[in-house]
Amino acid sequence: MKTADTGTNGAHPQPKVAVSLRSVGLSYGQKIVLSDCSLEFKRGQVTTVIGLSGAGKSTILRLVNGLRQPSAGHVIVNDVDIVGLSERELNKIRMKMGFAFQASALFDSMTVFENVSFPLYEHTKLSRAEIRKRVEDTLENIGLSDVAQRLPAELSGGMQKRVGFARAIVNEPEIILFDEPTTGLDPIMTNVITDTIKSIQKRMRPTSIVVMHDMPAVYAISDNIAMLFEGTIIESAPAAEFRRSQNPIVQQFLQGSEVGPIPL
Amino acid sequence: MFEASRYLRTLPRPFPVTRRFFEYAGGIALLFFDAIRYIVALRFRPTEVIRQTAFLIVDSLPIVLLTSGFTGLVISLETAVSAVQNGFAFAIGGSVAYGTVRELGPLLTGIVFAGRAGAAITAQLGSMVVTEQIEALKSFGASPTKVLVVPRLLACIIGMPLLTVFADIIAVYGGYYMAALRAHLSPATYWNSVTMYVNFIDFEKGLLKAAVFGLLVAMVACYEGLRTEGGADGVGRATTQAVVTSILLVFAFNFALSFVLFK
Numbered sequence: 001m002k003t004a005d006t007g008t009n010g011a012h013p014q015p016k017v018a019v020s021l022r023s024v025g026l027s028y029g030q031k032i033v034l035s036d037c038s039l040e041f042k043r044g045q046v047t048t049v050i051g052l053s054g055a056g057k058s059t060i061l062r063l064v065n066g067l068r069q070p071s072a073g074h075v076i077v078n079d080v081d082i083v084g085l086s087e088r089e090l091n092k093i094r095m096k097m098g099f100a101f102q103a104s105a106l107f108d109s110m111t112v113f114e115n116v117s118f119p120l121y122e123h124t125k126l127s128r129a130e131i132r133k134r135v136e137d138t139l140e141n142i143g144l145s146d147v148a149q150r151l152p153a154e155l156s157g158g159m160q161k162r163v164g165f166a167r168a169i170v171n172e173p174e175i176i177l178f179d180e181p182t183t184g185l186d187p188i189m190t191n192v193i194t195d196t197i198k199s200i201q202k203r204m205r206p207t208s209i210v211v212m213h214d215m216p217a218v219y220a221i222s223d224n225i226a227m228l229f230e231g232t233i234i235e236s237a238p239a240a241e242f243r244r245s246q247n248p249i250v251q252q253f254l255q256g257s258e259v260g261p262i263p264l
Numbered sequence: 265m266f267e268a269s270r271y272l273r274t275l276p277r278p279f280p281v282t283r284r285f286f287e288y289a290g291g292i293a294l295l296f297f298d299a300i301r302y303i304v305a306l307r308f309r310p311t312e313v314i315r316q317t318a319f320l321i322v323d324s325l326p327i328v329l330l331t332s333g334f335t336g337l338v339i340s341l342e343t344a345v346s347a348v349q350n351g352f353a354f355a356i357g358g359s360v361a362y363g364t365v366r367e368l369g370p371l372l373t374g375i376v377f378a379g380r381a382g383a384a385i386t387a388q389l390g391s392m393v394v395t396e397q398i399e400a401l402k403s404f405g406a407s408p409t410k411v412l413v414v415p416r417l418l419a420c421i422i423g424m425p426l427l428t429v430f431a432d433i434i435a436v437y438g439g440y441y442m443a444a445l446r447a448h449l450s451p452a453t454y455w456n457s458v459t460m461y462v463n464f465i466d467f468e469k470g471l472l473k474a475a476v477f478g479l480l481v482a483m484v485a486c487y488e489g490l491r492t493e494g495g496a497d498g499v500g501r502a503t504t505q506a507v508v509t510s511i512l513l514v515f516a517f518n519f520a521l522s523f524v525l526f527k
Contacts, residue, residue: 062399065403067399067402067403087407090405091405092405094402094403094404094405095404095405097403099400099403099404101396101399101400101403102396103395103396105395105396105397105399105400106397106400107392107397107400108391108395108397109388118404118406119404119406122404122405122406123404123405171404177403
């Protein structure tokens with residue numbers, strides 16, 4: 001299955017689409033989480049999905065990774081519709097993805113080194129020495145070279161997040177999914193995290209899909225922003241354009257106002 | 265992967281208990297066959313199996329020794345004096361060892377193992393579910409069955425017979441201690457009785473039962489852990505359910521295996 005390019009604009013063709021959701025619907029029993037949700041994630045760019053807490057933003061990441069199957073619609077990853085694929089087929093797609101979870105989801109019985117090396121041992125035939133080198137380089141790149149032998153419980157929340165990032169990028173994935181990377185962190189650590197994401201983006205040029213609602217951090221890292229509201233994408237645009245959106249729901253969310261069309 | 269529900273939607277609605285039973289049994293069976301697939305293909309880390317075996321044995325050994333030791337003591341306490349008074353001193357060692365290696369050793373070890381190792385496995389896997397660690401595994405394209413279930417399953421199948429050997433020895437020695445203390449039985453009389461009434465095949469069959477109990481405890485514990493829902497409350501519920509179900513299954517399979525092996 002082939003996806004179309006997002007179009008051309010004179011001499012500068014726009015980037016191809018790495019991931020797209022097409023009319024995706026998802027419900028748990030009677031509860032509708034996503035309904036006719038469509039969104040494209042451009043290759044090599046950071047697209048951030050914002051929205052109210054519990055709006056289903058993290059669900060989008062799980063759909064892209066194949067951890068959830070939609071009730072309707074299509075999820076296209078690198079020109080492949082992953083809906084209905086077997087676990088074996090999904091695993092081939094997942095090997096090209098990194099997922100940084102909201103609560104880090106580090107394996108608590110393993111050291112930082114073992115956590116970060118895990119995807120390499122699972123999916124590559126690298127030697128022990130090569131894996132050691134790759135893990136050390138990755139940890140050094142995110143400023144955590146001195147914690148390799150510590151357990152996750154011995155690290156601060158911000159450090160755990162960064163170890164989660166290291167584990168997500170160690171396999172040099174084409175697509176990286178960041179679930180609420182700054183939630184629960186102080187402003188200084190939030191800046192460290194956003195700098196880390198920017199540095200990863202600059203160095204590896206992956207397609208990054210970020211879910212968060214910390215607007216200063218969103219503006220700091222995003223090429224594109226999309227807003228999820230009541231199960232569907234109501235606005236999607238390049239970051240600068242998004243800030244000027246005339247949609248009253250978007251504006252109320254960006255201003256953090258209690259007055260407006262968003263029901264409290 | 266472990267959800268049997270989609271295969272069972274065609275069952276008639278009026279039998280929800282039957283449906284739940286088959287859903288549960290089917291879920292465990294699917295998980296078991298998934299694990300067997302990896303074991304047959306030797307796709308697991310032997311170091312993790314050794315680590316899990318050591319952990320589970322060390323975790324359960326003190327309680328296994330205490331329960332089996334006291335059981336040997338009490339059997340001898342109840343039988344030794346009257347047996348000597350009625351001229352059956354030659355049967356004391358045999359009765360303790362016979363009951364222990366065929367029934368009480370594996371059974372008591374299975375119950376203790378379900379309470380200690382089974383609970384530990386479910387709590388650990390349940391915590392991994394609620395802290396998204398299982399989703400993290402899947403997101404890297406790794407199978408929770410291969411990484412988590414297979415090492416624990418093999419560890420339980422190896423660990424249970426080893427623990428049962430310790431349980432058998434301690435119980436028989438406990439019986440000897442009490443017979444000597446209360447009925448002044450000589451060591452020769454006791455140990456001759458043991459060797460006269462118990463064959464090595466009884467001991468082997470007891471260990472086979474223990475391995476089956478290990479398999480049951482591992483599968484129930486892993487299944488309950490991996491299907492944990494909710495937070496800490498869910499982990500608690502899953503752990504309790506795993507222990508209760510495992511103990512019931514150990515009793516049921518003990519009867520079935522005794523029926524088949526010792527008929």
